[in-house]
Amino acid sequence: MGRILAIDFGEKRTGIAVTDELQIIASGLTTIQTKNIFSFLTEYLKNEKVELFVVGEPKQMNNKPSESEQFIAPFVQKLKTTFPKIPIKRIDERFTSKMAFQTMIDSGLTKKQRQNKALIDEISATIILQSYLNYK
Template sequence: MRIMAFDYGTKRIGIAVSDPLQLIATALTTVHPQDIWSYLKDYLISEQVETFVVGKPLQMDGTDSESAQHVLGFMRRLKREYPTIQVVEVDERFTSKMASSAIAQSGMKKNKRQNKGLVDSVSATLILQTYMDTKGF
């Protein structure tokens, strides 16, 4: 079964997924928040997911950021819509910076590197990798 991670934003949600053996985290896509529920419904028809990992936006001092309320609402709905799938949160404080840095170092052309959707899906991958690392995968 797979693990799916989300970098939730009010404009875009980056999504990453593990392989079925839960060894490798891979960027999947970026969707608009209003499209996430139909996307998940379609995805879960063909793939089994045992855990949803959601990046929790925190301030540098560890307190919730301004966008934390949106993430909490998203997590509540995930739990309501998919009660059999565990929902966990992971500190995402540095994922966007790390994603931007990784993309910049990848040798990609500048116009591709500036694609915010790419940053969000790479951020989701980093969130998933962080979770997998802490679980000892």
Template sequence: MRLMAFDYGTKRIGIAVSDPLQIIATALDTVHPEKVWDFLKSYLETEQIETFVVGQPLQTDGTASESAQHVVGFIRRLKRTYPTIPVAEVDERFTSKIASAAIAQSGIKKHKKRDKGLIDTISATLILQTYMDTQKY
């Protein structure tokens, strides 16, 4: 079964999934928060998810950021909508900066580098890879 990660934002949600063996995290899509529930319903009709992984927005000192309340609401609805799928939380500090740096070094064309949706899906991929790396040991 796959894992699915979310980089939650009030304008966009970056989504990543693992392969069925949970070895590789791959960027899946970016969706508007209002459309994420339809997206999930459709995705779950063909794929099984073992765990949802949600990036927890923290300040550099480890305290909750301003956007943390939105993530709490998202997690609450995930748990209510899909009660059989556990939700794990992962510190997402610096994932957007790491994603931006990776894009800058990737050779992607300049206009694509500014695509915030791309940053969000790569951030979700980093969140998922972090989670998978911590589960292996």
């Protein structure tokens, strides 16, 4: 089995999370500058087998796509063409940033540590991935 890699795409930063090889545990991997996402993924895939990409799908409360989907859709299309052998699953990412922030509070992180937006993105990617694992 290969890993499942989750992506919390953002205009500036992108959070990445992965499963273990048995696809049981979701763990935050890193947050990278969005402009470097494809070089990061290319390098990562040289060393790890990934059998699925899970990409967050931002939605409004009425279930319609949020405004940020206009940035994510072209990314997903490029992901499909760059790595055509790896399927992509979209997962509703409503409230993941709020859940990530609450997780940081619950973990006892200081106010200064909770201001680390890169950490919020990584935790959000982990929540997206865990949602997928719970769903499948």
